[in-house]
Amino acid sequence: MRRYLSLLIIILAVAAVLAAGYFLRYRSASLFGGGEESMGNLPAPGEAQTVTPPPSPPVSALPGGAEQPTTSGTFGVVAEAPAVDYFVDASGTVILVQPDGQIVSVAQELETVLSASSIAPLTKAIFSFDGKKVLVVFGERNALHLSVFDVAARSWQPLSFNGNVQDITWSPNDHRLLYLIENGGSATLATLNVDDKTAKPRELARLHVNDVLLQWTHPDVITIASRPSALVAGSIWTFNPTSRVLTPVAQGVPGAEVIWDRRSNKGLLLKSSERGGGTLSLITRGGNVLRELDVLTLPEKCTFWTGKRAATSTGATTSSLLCAAPRIQDAFLRNTIPDVYLKRALYTEDDFLAVDTDTRETYSIFSDQERPLDATQLKVVRDALFFINRYDQRIYAISL
Numbered sequence: 297m298r299r300y301l302s303l304l305i306i307i308l309a310v311a312a313v314l315a316a317g318y319f320l321r322y323r324s325a326s327l328f329g330g331g332e333e334s335m336g337n338l339p340a341p342g343e344a345q346t347v348t349p350p351p352s353p354p355v356s357a358l359p360g361g362a363e364q365p366t367t368s369g370t371f372g373v374v375a376e377a378p379a380v381d382y383f384v385d386a387s388g389t390v391i392l393v394q395p396d397g398q399i400v401s402v403a404q405e406l407e408t409v410l411s412a413s414s415i416a417p418l419t420k421a422i423f424s425f426d427g428k429k430v431l432v433v434f435g436e437r438n439a440l441h442l443s444v445f446d447v448a449a450r451s452w453q454p455l456s457f458n459g460n461v462q463d464i465t466w467s468p469n470d471h472r473l474l475y476l477i478e479n480g481g482s483a484t485l486a487t488l489n490v491d492d493k494t495a496k497p498r499e500l501a502r503l504h505v506n507d508v509l510l511q512w513t514h515p516d517v518i519t520i521a522s523r524p525s526a527l528v529a530g531s532i533w534t535f536n537p538t539s540r541v542l543t544p545v546a547q548g549v550p551g552a553e554v555i556w557d558r559r560s561n562k563g564l565l566l567k568s569s570e571r572g573g574g575t576l577s578l579i580t581r582g583g584n585v586l587r588e589l590d591v592l593t594l595p596e597k598c599t600f601w602t603g604k605r606a607a608t609s610t611g612a613t614t615s616s617l618l619c620a621a622p623r624i625q626d627a628f629l630r631n632t633i634p635d636v637y638l639k640r641a642l643y644t645e646d647d648f649l650a651v652d653t654d655t656r657e658t659y660s661i662f663s664d665q666e667r668p669l670d671a672t673q674l675k676v677v678r679d680a681l682f683f684i685n686r687y688d689q690r691i692y693a694i695s696l
Contacts (some may be wrong), residue, residue, distance in 0.1 A: 378689035383427035393421040524553040526568040545583040557600035573629040593621040620646035620671035
């Protein structure tokens with residue numbers, strides 16, 4: 297009798313454990329998404345949590361080097377390898393730097409490893425204007441290492457500077473590097489020609505600045521800008537390396553961020569608000585506002601383009617601003633931009649638009665509501681728009 301009683305107690309205990317597990321399972325389901333509408337990757341206003349992007353659905357690959365990159369006539373993947381930066385030459389060959397620092401070329405569906413060296417942690421990778429050189433920055437913030445890769449020779453050239461490099465970029469028309477370096481409490485703006493192994497740095501100016509970013513989009517226009525944040529009143533200046541004249545573009549502007557058209561004196565300026573959202577404006581090189589745009593996105597999700605618009609009956613050449621803009625504008629309107637985006641606390645699902653810089657007419661280039669595309673590093677080559685999708689870090693292209 298005692299043996300049957302013990303067996304009954306064991307059976308009741310097992311049943312209790314199973315019932316508790318069932319209860320906890322469905323109680324948790326109701327607490328963490330049990331039928332309630334999900335906000336996806338949009339954090340609450342002011343919130344800056346780290347978000348892991350959902351996987352992007354597979355799409356058919358494009359053959360590297362195709363004359364007009366297309367999938368079903370308009371869109372496709374250019375390279376399967378993830379990229380942090382890339383260059384597309386006139387023949388359609390793609391050269392890219394992977395997140396691990398390896399450098400790969402893709403041409404006619406053939407992938408070639410140009411450099412198998414693993415570089416970690418990779419901070420920055422930038423191609424020269426002609427794609428023949430690649431600058432990489434790696435290491436910890438206070439102990440950065442810089443090196444230049446020669447694509448044709450497949451060789452590395454380490455760089456050494458006497459001081460802490462704040463930022464560095466390429467010249468728009470040769471193989472000079474422009475950099476701002478801290479040494480002894482001041483900051484020196486200088487250039488270095490990496491084609492000449494015996495060249496010495498050429499000092500351009502000494503500035504009282506800290507934590508700034510550099511752009512060099514025109515031989516006579518260097519942009520020096522504070523790191524963009526909606527919580528900081530930022531400033532943007534242009535510097536002429538020939539006349540050595542420093543000109544203010546924007547001062548005391550929260551979230552100030554700009555890109556320039558290489559062919560004209562127009563730029564795209566972001567002004568943001570600590571309460572969320574902001575405005576995009578076309579400006580002159582002197583900072584005068586030409587017009588505000590009706591769409592909100594970030595300058596790094598846009599590029600200027602001059603070409604024939606297929607949608608027009610005449611096929612006339614137009615000057616346009618090509619942008620990837622969040623399909624749901626609230627993604628930017630209700631968050632502090634660019635902060636949450638740069639921290640990867642926010643991912644967007646973009647539509648691709650063109651804005652005529654003269655008439656402000658806006659028209660659609662491409663939209664795919666079934667595939668998440670969060671586009672950055674937009675570049676136009678041979679009437680195709682290339683970009684990196686932040687969801688999978690792959691390079692895509694859209695025919696214009």
